[in-house]
Amino acid sequence: xxxxxxxxxxxxxxxxxxxxxxxxxxxxxxxxxxxxxxxxxxxxxxxxxxxxxxxxxxxxxxxxxxxxxxxxxxxxxxxxxxxxxxxxxxxxxxxxxxxxxxxxxxxxxxxxxxxxxxxxxxxxxxxxxxxxxxxxxxxxxxxxxxxxxxxxxxxxxxxxxxxxxxxxxxxxxxxxxxxxxxxxxxxxxxxxxxxxxxxxxxxxxxxxxxxxxxxxxxxxxxxxxxxxxxxxxxxxxxxxxxxxxxxxxxxxxxxxxxxxxxxxxxxxxxxxxxxxxxxxxxxxxxxxxxxxxxxxxxxxxxxxxxxxxxxxxxxxxxxxxxxxxxxxx
Numbered sequence: 001x002x003x004x005x006x007x008x009x010x011x012x013x014x015x016x017x018x019x020x021x022x023x024x025x026x027x028x029x030x031x032x033x034x035x036x037x038x039x040x041x042x043x044x045x046x047x048x049x050x051x052x053x054x055x056x057x058x059x060x061x062x063x064x065x066x067x068x069x070x071x072x073x074x075x076x077x078x079x080x081x082x083x084x085x086x087x088x089x090x091x092x093x094x095x096x097x098x099x100x101x102x103x104x105x106x107x108x109x110x111x112x113x114x115x116x117x118x119x120x121x122x123x124x125x126x127x128x129x130x131x132x133x134x135x136x137x138x139x140x141x142x143x144x145x146x147x148x149x150x151x152x153x154x155x156x157x158x159x160x161x162x163x164x165x166x167x168x169x170x171x172x173x174x175x176x177x178x179x180x181x182x183x184x185x186x187x188x189x190x191x192x193x194x195x196x197x198x199x200x201x202x203x204x205x206x207x208x209x210x211x212x213x214x215x216x217x218x219x220x221x222x223x224x225x226x227x228x229x230x231x232x233x234x235x236x237x238x239x240x241x242x243x244x245x246x247x248x249x250x251x252x253x254x255x256x257x258x259x260x261x262x263x264x265x266x267x268x269x270x271x272x273x274x275x276x277x278x279x280x281x282x283x284x285x286x287x288x289x290x291x292x293x294x295x296x297x298x299x300x301x302x303x304x305x306x307x308x309x310x311x312x313x314x315x316x317x318x319x320x321x322x323x324x325x326x327x328x329x
Contacts, residue, residue, distance in 0.1 A: 014229035020218035021226060027072040030213045032065050034192035041183040041295055042069055046223060047230050047274040050180025051136050051156040060185045062159050064206050066117045071209045074216035075114035082124035088131035092141045111135050114151050118158040122168040136178050153223055180267055182299035233273045234283040238328035243269045243289055249321045250301055255312050258302035268296045286327045293318055
């Protein structure tokens with residue numbers, strides 16, 4: 001695909017980069033119906049160089065969403081189906097002996113891409129789950145003592161089924177904390193589901209995004225310009241203190257055994273900053289923090305068993321904290 005055509009925005013200019021990223025919603029909507037919050041979350045994660053945990057039942061277009069995002073950003077994408085017999089080398093790559101040269105050569109695994117969809121990550125054992133940790137945190141893979149850099153941008157979008165737990169290996173808290181955001185992919189509304197079926201009746205093929213009209217509207221250069229602009233977004237001392245107070249309040253909640261760590265507070269500040277820039281401001285306000293608090297923090301806290309039995313959820317705890325922590329004026 002030619003990034004200079006198909007309505008791609010000029011590169012390097014922050015205003016043009018913002019316009020290009022805003023155009024992603026409309027472009028992805030040509031293939032995916034009614035998932036604007038998830039699209040926004042994925043863009044925020046790309047701006048913050050973070051990773052995303054997608055939670056939703058099968059059949060709500062998680063794979064199509066990632067493929068559409070990659071097409072609209074002109075990025076490479078790969079999908080790995082995580083199964084109980086998947087080995088770490090199946091993800092990261094391995095050394096293969098070449099009989100012709102009598103040497104070992106490295107064969108890159110699917111992690112060497114821009115957008116990696118790790119489908120049903122909780123269906124594979126911890127050893128294979130942990131093979132992603134170095135890639136996610138260090139943006140490199142070490143095989144036989146040799147580090148190999150991953151492409152930039154690089155984002156892992158890991159999915160998990162929220163209702164089926166037989167034969168699964170729940171992600172440990174330390175690994176959950178490595179994901180910048182946890183996005184919930186809901187079942188579509190009745191009208192959205194009618195729209196989905198209407199598209200399929202008219203010949204929509206989810207395997208052919210070009211036929212659906214999805215074109216690149218932004219490039220990696222636009223994304224890099226946007227990241228520089230986000231890094232220059234102003235954060236006042238009052239906002240920094242507000243983020244810290246929100247994190248500390250979760251540690252004092254009687255419904256939780258584990259509150260938000262300092263890493264979680266840092267993540268909330270980063271996502272609020274990205275959201276502020278996306279909405280057209282060069283400074284962060286408390287509403288930016290509130291807007292990103294649920295997806296940034298919901299997977300970083302742990303409920304007490306008795307609270308779960310009473311119907312308390314991670315989202316309800318965070319909403320309660322936001323309602324009680326004083327907002328800076």
